[in-house]
Amino acid sequence: MNNEQAYWLPFTANRAFWKTPRVITGARGHYYTTDDGRQLLDGFSGLWSSGLGHCHPRIVEAVREQVGTLDYGMAFQVANDRAVALASEVAALAPAGLERVFFTNSGSESADTALKIALAYHRARGEGQRTRLIGRERGYHGVNFGGMSVGGIPGNRKVFSATLLPGTDHLRHTYSRADMAYSRGQPAWGAELADDLERLAALHDASNIAAVIVEPVAGSTGILVPPVGYLQRLREICDRYGILLIFDEVITAFGRVGAPFAAERFGVTPDLITTAKGLTNGVIPMGAVIVSEKIYQALMQGPDNAVELFHGYTYSGHPVAAAAGLATLQVYREEDIFARARALEPVFEEAIHALKGAPHVIDVRNFGLMGGIELEPCPGAPGARGLEVFLKCFEAGVVIRNGGDILQFSPFLDSTPDELARIFDTVREALGKVA
Numbered sequence: 122m123n124n125e126q127a128y129w130l131p132f133t134a135n136r137a138f139w140k141t142p143r144v145i146t147g148a149r150g151h152y153y154t155t156d157d158g159r160q161l162l163d164g165f166s167g168l169w170s171s172g173l174g175h176c177h178p179r180i181v182e183a184v185r186e187q188v189g190t191l192d193y194g195m196a197f198q199v200a201n202d203r204a205v206a207l208a209s210e211v212a213a214l215a216p217a218g219l220e221r222v223f224f225t226n227s228g229s230e231s232a233d234t235a236l237k238i239a240l241a242y243h244r245a246r247g248e249g250q251r252t253r254l255i256g257r258e259r260g261y262h263g264v265n266f267g268g269m270s271v272g273g274i275p276g277n278r279k280v281f282s283a284t285l286l287p288g289t290d291h292l293r294h295t296y297s298r299a300d301m302a303y304s305r306g307q308p309a310w311g312a313e314l315a316d317d318l319e320r321l322a323a324l325h326d327a328s329n330i331a332a333v334i335v336e337p338v339a340g341s342t343g344i345l346v347p348p349v350g351y352l353q354r355l356r357e358i359c360d361r362y363g364i365l366l367i368f369d370e371v372i373t374a375f376g377r378v379g380a381p382f383a384a385e386r387f388g389v390t391p392d393l394i395t396t397a398k399g400l401t402n403g404v405i406p407m408g409a410v411i412v413s414e415k416i417y418q419a420l421m422q423g424p425d426n427a428v429e430l431f432h433g434y435t436y437s438g439h440p441v442a443a444a445a446g447l448a449t450l451q452v453y454r455e456e457d458i459f460a461r462a463r464a465l466e467p468v469f470e471e472a473i474h475a476l477k478g479a480p481h482v483i484d485v486r487n488f489g490l491m492g493g494i495e496l497e498p499c500p501g502a503p504g505a506r507g508l509e510v511f512l513k514c515f516e517a518g519v520v521i522r523n524g525g526d527i528l529q530f531s532p533f534l535d536s537t538p539d540e541l542a543r544i545f546d547t548v549r550e551a552l553g554k555v556a
């Protein structure tokens with residue numbers, strides 16, 4: 122007999138899930154269809170991934186066309202035209218100086234790729250002793266060993282603690298409820314937290330440090346917005362000591378913060394940017410690492426016909442994914458999506474902060490079209506209240522996300538004010554019903 126529960130869901134309580142499974146069978150625009158025929162308003166844009174809405178006709182058409190033209194092409198020693206074109210467009214959109222694009226299949230792969238490029242860069246320049254990697258508490262850089270090691274989520278690390286990468290350190294995270302509760306946009310307090318990097322540089326000697334990786338706005342751990350001046354200060358310290366700065370923009374790139382990249386919005390240019398999700402509107406898995414010309418040139422050494430970086434994936438630059446990416450970027454451009462997302466930000470900010478004072482709410486924060494509502498945890502059952510709100514909203518026809526007791530919001534980049542109102546009305550109602 123077939124095991125109807127063979128599917129092992131990621132980051133999910135599987136035993137609980139299969140008692141009351143939630144299954145979707147279709148999606149269009151801003152709505153999912155469930156297996157029992159209900160329509161759900163998607164308040165999370167997939168998983169931060171699908172800002173243009175589901176089954177966007179232009180992307181669907183591009184994928185359909187590509188899969189019948191060039192379904193796959195050997196990734197090593199052979200380029201395909203779609204990957205060539207997409208790399209050029211991504212580089213054109215990136216901050217000046219970030220000129221080269223290495224394709225991956227996910228955010229996790231982008232993180233590990235970026236860390237490896239950073240190590241290879243220093244070695245190529247004769248500084249092979251620079252091997253230490255620095256992340257941040259409450260950072261998320263995916264689940265592979267590199268990203269997990271520089272990541273700062275205790276639950277993700279606990280079981281693998283003995284096998285994390287050696288030589289990693291973490292800056293403190295940038296959240297302090299006492300200093301920034303209910304702040305709108307960037308908190309004024311906290312730029313000095315960046316000086317943790319200065320302390321680590323002193324402790325280990327900066328000449329041993331390869332790179333620092335941070336999310337410009339931490340997403341998965343509950344929308345931790347960088348204090349005013351914080352990212353600038355990280356950049357300054359990195360420059361002082363020759364440490365590479367990596368921005369993990371898997372969430373924040375491609376319009377989520379009302380700009381092509383958070384780097385542009387914050388006015389801070391890192392040495393490498395990791396992306397995924399919005400690169401293809403989530404339609405086909407694809408990620409990319411965008412690399413500065415300085416790093417690229419340092420690695421282009423040795424005989425002309427020697428491989429410069431021993432790294433890559435079978436599906437790097439997959440032509441169908443790249444076609445989805447090209448169509449996605451075209452829609453962003455033609456529909457002026459980044460500017461529209463920026464214009465929607467004040468509407469979103471008002472809508473989410475209206476939940477201040479609702480039952481259980483202890484903080485509300487937002488930046489771009491990213492928002493978090495933090496709940497007082499249930500005594501003895503952390504995360505239970507957040508999960509209950511997620512489930513109640515799902516029943517009521519709205520999909521949000523809970524990261525423990527922090528409700529997270531990532532509306533479509535072209536949401537209407539009515540949709541935003543519906544999302545937060547539903548949450549308010551759910552909050553009134555949970556214990």
Ligand code: PMP
Pocket residue numbers: 226227228229230232261262263264336340341369370371372397398
């Ligand atoms: N980095 C960040 C900042 C992310 O938010 C995520 C996923 N939410 C990842 C990396 C990992 O991406 P993926 O799940 O595609 O591996």
